[in-house]
Amino acid sequence: MPESQANSKNRDHKSCSPAPARLRNRPTLPLSDQERVALPQVEMTYPVKIPQYYLNLIDWTDPDDPIRLQTIPQLQELVWHDGELPDPIGDDAHSPVPRLTHRYPDRVLLFPTFKCAVYCRHCFRKESLGALGFEAGEMEQAFHYISEHPEVQEVILTGGDPLILPDANLLYLRQRVEQIRHVRMLRIHTRVPVVVPSRVTPQLIDALKASIMVSVVTHFNHPKEITEASAAACGALRAAGFMLLNQTVLLRGVNDNVQTLQTLCRELVYRLGVKPYYIHHCDLTRGVSHFRTRVEDGLALMRQLRGFISGVALPTYVLDLPGGKGKIPLGPGYVQQLSDGTWLCRTVRGESVTYREILGEAAMASVAR
Ligand SMILES: *Cc1c(COP(=O)(O)O)cnc(C)c1O
Numbered sequence: 531m532p533e534s535q536a537n538s539k540n541r542d543h544k545s546c547s548p549a550p551a552r553l554r555n556r557p558t559l560p561l562s563d564q565e566r567v568a569l570p571q572v573e574m575t576y577p578v579k580i581p582q583y584y585l586n587l588i589d590w591t592d593p594d595d596p597i598r599l600q601t602i603p604q605l606q607e608l609v610w611h612d613g614e615l616p617d618p619i620g621d622d623a624h625s626p627v628p629r630l631t632h633r634y635p636d637r638v639l640l641f642p643t644f645k646c647a648v649y650c651r652h653c654f655r656k657e658s659l660g661a662l663g664f665e666a667g668e669m670e671q672a673f674h675y676i677s678e679h680p681e682v683q684e685v686i687l688t689g690g691d692p693l694i695l696p697d698a699n700l701l702y703l704r705q706r707v708e709q710i711r712h713v714r715m716l717r718i719h720t721r722v723p724v725v726v727p728s729r730v731t732p733q734l735i736d737a738l739k740a741s742i743m744v745s746v747v748t749h750f751n752h753p754k755e756i757t758e759a760s761a762a763a764c765g766a767l768r769a770a771g772f773m774l775l776n777q778t779v780l781l782r783g784v785n786d787n788v789q790t791l792q793t794l795c796r797e798l799v800y801r802l803g804v805k806p807y808y809i810h811h812c813d814l815t816r817g818v819s820h821f822r823t824r825v826e827d828g829l830a831l832m833r834q835l836r837g838f839i840s841g842v843a844l845p846t847y848v849l850d851l852p853g854g855k856g857k858i859p860l861g862p863g864y865v866q867q868l869s870d871g872t873w874l875c876r877t878v879r880g881e882s883v884t885y886r887e888i889l890g891e892a893a894m895a896s897v898a899r
């Protein structure tokens with residue numbers, strides 16, 4: 531297998547057998563006529579799965595319920611536009627060995643499984659998911675690669691959802707990461723605390739507790755997802771000493787309004803003790819165009835967060851560029867250089883302020899050089 535193809539065989543539709551279609555067996559669900567038509571068709575291309583706890587959060591009287599939109603397939607998933615990509619952020623472009631992506635020098639992504647507890651309709655890796663589970667041999671190859679790369683300080687377990695793995699696998703992964711002397715943090719990207727919070731058991735926490743820093747990065751998209759159960763799961767993870775962060779995907783019709791984002795960010799911090807880390811612009815994945823907002827609208831939303839909610843609650847709005855070029859902050863920007871040492875600044879309320887730099891003698895001397 532060519533190196534750059536390390537993950538992509540997983541993305542080949544014909545080899546990707548969709549996960550069991552949990553919804554097909556539930557004729558009792560009050561799906562709309564459109565949803566009932568879409569379900570079997572979408573299931574032929576993409577896996578569908580919703581844990582019972584998360585399903586129970588749906589208010590079926592609301593056709594635009596945010597959890598319904600994130601989980602129940604719509605026919606628009608089968609509408610693919612020119613320019614959309616099977617691998618929108620270029621995971622494959624930087625994959626030297628299977629199950630590992632090394633794009634930034636000091637951190638790597640590891641893919642211990644490509645299965646999830648829920649299959650999010652907006653997922654940016656939706657074409658990679660469903661087929662491949664845990665495979666010890668490939669993990670060993672990935673760990674060998676990391677041990678040969680002393681510049682790697684952080685190992686990020688992603689997928690798929692690593693926390694659906696049995697505790698024994700998690701224990702193995704954590705211990706294997708700990709054994710590599712130059713790795714200083716284990717980071718876990720997961721939706722489990724949002725969609726099956728009961729999975730966050732004392733045994734799971736024990737498996738993850740490490741002698742190095744552990745960070746759990748959750749994926750809450752809407753305040754409705756914050757419940758007693760998800761709060762308890764986050765509380766337990768925090769009590770274990772893990773650093774809790776959250777990434778949100780900006781989704782049209784789900785969370786692309788100021789009230790929702792303000793409430794989400796505040797509840798994450800004040801109720802869950804989770805720091806909003808990134809808000810992702812929806813990637814150019816095929817089959818998610820109905821979720822995509824305009825960048826301009828995302829920037830306008832961010833302008834209404836900065837200064838209006840606590841800085842602790844403020845995420846960075848990022849775009850992951852196609853082709854593996856990496857993440858960049860989209861802004862909004864607040865400064866423009868007028869001349870050497872003079873900046874035109876914009877306040878959070880939209881006023882313009884000119885800022886002139888005043889430097890000490892040593893700094894002035896270095897500017898002159
Ligand atoms: C997003 C990403 C990371 C993590 O980036 P951070 O900015 O540290 O959160 C690491 N590797 C790859 C390939 C990524 O796409």
Ligand code: SF4
Nearest residue numbers: 646649650653690721
């Ligand atoms: S849990 Fe994560 S990887 Fe799995 S479908 Fe949702 S967004 Fe994608």
